[in-house]
Amino acid sequence: MRKALLNSRKKLGLTQEQVSLAIGISKKTYSHIETGRRNPSWEVAQRLEKFFGISASELLAVEPEQPAPQGNKR
Template sequence: MKNKIRIYRAIHALTQEELARLIGVTRKTVNTIERGKYNPSVDIAYRMAKIFGITIEELFCFEEEGEMKSPEEEWDS
C-alpha cells in the first residue's frame, strides 16, 4: 500500500524510532509499513494519522489489484 509516512515524518521532524514510540510499535514495524512491505492495522493507521493531524486516506492510498487510476490520482513515489 502506498503511503506518505516519510513525508509527514519529515514535516513533523520525527524519526522512525520516535514515531514508533508514539504509536506503540517497533521502529522496524514503522520502517516496514513506510516501505509498503506491510499494511498496518486500522488502529495503527489511525494512530499515525492522528499524530500527523490528517486522515487515514491522506496518509495511505489503497489500490485494488488491476485498478486503473487517472494521472491526477497517481501518487508520487
C-alpha cells in the same frame, strides 16, 4: 513507498523510531509500513492519523514505483 507518511514524518523532523514509540509499535513495523511492505492494522492506522493529523487513507496511499531508467541497448 508511502510518500505522504514519509513526508509528514520528515516535515516534523522526526525519526522512524520517534514515531514508532509515539504510536506504540516497533521501529521495524513502522519502517515496513512507511516503505509499503506492510499494511497497518486498523488501530495503528487510526494512531497514525491522529499523530500526524492527516487522514489515514492519505497517509497510507502507496505511490507506484518509478521504473528504472534504461540505458542504451546494443
